[in-house]
Amino acid sequence: MRELSLNILDIITNSVEAEATRVILVIEEWQTRNLLRVRIRDNGRGMSDDLMSRVLDPFVTTRTTRSVGMGLSLFRQIALSTDGDLVLQSALGVGTTVTVDLRLNHLNRPPLGRISDTVVNLAIGALDVHFYYIHHTESGRMIFDSFRLFGYMEETGCGLYQTIVPMKEKIQRQLKAIHSSAL
Amino acid sequence: MKTLEDLRAIKEKAKKEMAAREKTAKYRISVAMGTCGIAAGARTVMSAMLDEISKRNVENAMISQTGCLGYCDQEPMVQVTGPDNNTITYGKVTAEIARRIVSEHVLGDAVVSSYVFKQG
Ligand SMILES: Nc1ncnc2c1ncn2[C@@H]1O[C@H](COP(=O)(O)OP(=O)(O)O)[C@@H](O)[C@H]1O
Ligand SMILES: [Mg+2]
Numbered sequence: 572m573r574e575l576s577l578n579i580l581d582i583i584t585n586s587v588e589a590e591a592t593r594v595i596l597v598i599e600e601w602q603t604r605n606l607l608r609v610r611i612r613d614n615g616r617g618m619s620d621d622l623m624s625r626v627l628d629p630f631v632t633t634r635t636t637r638s639v640g641m642g643l644s645l646f647r648q649i650a651l652s653t654d655g656d657l658v659l660q661s662a663l664g665v666g667t668t669v670t671v672d673l674r675l676n677h678l679n680r681p682p683l684g685r686i687s688d689t690v691v692n693l694a695i696g697a698l699d700v701h702f703y704y705i706h707h708t709e710s711g712r713m714i715f716d717s718f719r720l721f722g723y724m725e726e727t728g729c730g731l732y733q734t735i736v737p738m739k740e741k742i743q744r745q746l747k748a749i750h751s752s753a754l
Numbered sequence: 755m756k757t758l759e760d761l762r763a764i765k766e767k768a769k770k771e772m773a774a775r776e777k778t779a780k781y782r783i784s785v786a787m788g789t790c791g792i793a794a795g796a797r798t799v800m801s802a803m804l805d806e807i808s809k810r811n812v813e814n815a816m817i818s819q820t821g822c823l824g825y826c827d828q829e830p831m832v833q834v835t836g837p838d839n840n841t842i843t844y845g846k847v848t849a850e851i852a853r854r855i856v857s858e859h860v861l862g863d864a865v866v867s868s869y870v871f872k873q874g
Contacts (some may be wrong), residue, residue, distance in 0.1 A: 572793055580787065584787045584792075584819065584821060588821045604799070608849075617833070641789040645789065663766050688801050689797065692787075692797060692801065692819065695817065695818075696817065698769070699769070700763075716761075722760075722761060725764055728808055730813070731775075733811075735805070735807075735808045736805075736808055
């Protein structure tokens with residue numbers, strides 16, 4: 572995958588499939604520490620210690636349709652290639668946290684890419700899940716809360732699908748605002 | 755500024771509206787969003803569909819994402835379930851085909867037959 576925002580979509584899709592009702596995505600960009608940290612926390616069904624110990628192996632999946640699981644191990648390989656790592660924390664019945672550290676300025680680090688597409692596709696495509704997306708840089712912080720979508724629908728009288736374009740534009744504007752002084 | 759309680763109430767309301775929409779929606783669209791699907795372009799496909807749906811003001815459909823369907827070589831895949839509960843599965847969908855699925859299948863009731871991978 573050429574964009575980290577695609578790996579993020581993949582990892583959050585695991586959360587949706589694990590029946591999470593709340594997913595929090597936090598992205599931290601620290602130039603001074605040469606660190607890009609992506610953390611995804613869900614309240615889904617969680618993993619047993621046994622599954623967790625095997626799940627970073629690309630040949631592990633609980634699927635019955637095929638024998639290879641890939642999402643987590645793929646993201647881990649990318650992190651490792653930038654001298655970073657992927658760490659899993661999970662408890663059955665409680666939830667799962669995936670933390671991925673990448674060296675921000677490493678040559679192998681893929682760009683974040685269209686994170687607004689990832690977030691909006693999830694907000695619309697998994698409507699029952701409450702998403703938060705928080706992004707920190709040295710210049711500031713932005714928060715997207717998928718509940719706001721419903722507030723916006725009520726305020727404007729717009730249909731659900733009429734919120735897509737304004738939502739994407741808003742995220743892009745907010746991201747620009749917390750990157751401007753770093754540019 | 756709305757409180758979390760307000761937002762929760764709004765979400766409940768919207769959820770009810772969505773449930774109603776799901777019942778009345780003529781077509782239910784789902785985009786397969788497993789690892790293979792995403793690697794093959796499923797996000798671009800979904801974005802193109804959302805764009806087309808919002809541009810054409812589509813009111814008779816619901817779109818959601820699903821996980822892997824188990825046919826990795828056919829990704830990106832899109833399923834459209836019609837009023838008779840008959841499901842058409844499209845394979846190797848591009849952004850352009852995705853837009854055609856919205857305009858021809860969902861709005862025009864005509865299956866985009868050259869890209870059908872599975873029927874029924
Ligand atoms: N957030 C999560 N909550 C619960 N289980 C998970 C989560 N993420 C991954 N898993 C488990 O780990 C397995 C491997 O995940 P992944 O590497 O994404 O491959 P795949 O989704 O293709 O099986 C999944 O099949 C699932 O059983
Ligand atoms: Mg997965």
